[in-house]
Amino acid sequence: xxxxxxxxxxxxxxxxxxxxxxxxxxxxxxxxxxxxxxxxxxxxxxxxxxxxxxxxxxxxxxxxxxxxxxxxxxxxxxxxxxxxxxxxxxxxxxxxxxxxxxxxxxxxxxxxxxxxxx
Numbered sequence: 001x002x003x004x005x006x007x008x009x010x011x012x013x014x015x016x017x018x019x020x021x022x023x024x025x026x027x028x029x030x031x032x033x034x035x036x037x038x039x040x041x042x043x044x045x046x047x048x049x050x051x052x053x054x055x056x057x058x059x060x061x062x063x064x065x066x067x068x069x070x071x072x073x074x075x076x077x078x079x080x081x082x083x084x085x086x087x088x089x090x091x092x093x094x095x096x097x098x099x100x101x102x103x104x105x106x107x108x109x110x111x112x113x114x115x116x117x118x
Contacts, residue, residue, distance in 0.1 A: 018051055024088070025052040025081040030116050035060065037073075050117045052081040057117050061087070063102060065112040070102040080117065087113075 017026040029052065035044045037060070050057065056077055063070035076083040088110055090096070096104040103112065 018053060025084045028084065028110075028113055028115050029080075030114050032116065035116050046117070050080075052084070053079050054117065055079050059083075060116045062114050062116070063108065063112050064114050065108055066102075072102075080115075084115065 017029070033046050035046065036042075037044070056075075057080055058073065058075045059080060061072045061074075074083075091103050091108075091110050091113075094104050102108070103110075
């Protein structure tokens with residue numbers, strides 16, 4: 001008779017920090033269960049487990065410095081922290097591409113970003 005499954009339990013829904021200081025991604029992620037897309041009348045509820053190690057995610061990077069709140073919405077098949085490391089590198093080296101153009105031209109820094117996952 002089987003009393004308890006040997007399979008690992010599924011993770012509960014939500015976003016969770018890995019608390020690693022090695023890659024530095026988690027401090028730029030907003031851990032909210034609801035994601036509101038600007039200029040839309042819809043709010044999305046996260047029903048899955050997300051962390052910086054998640055792949056195949058849609059993320060929204062928002063500028064916290066501007067009143068207009070410059071935003072970049074993108075998706076990646078890679079781990080979120082791998083993609084965010086690339087974004088951080090381009091912001092820090094001012095190698096402007098579509099995502100970091102706002103941060104290069106507006107005298108911003110990496111500390112002006114917050115990321116939401118959906």
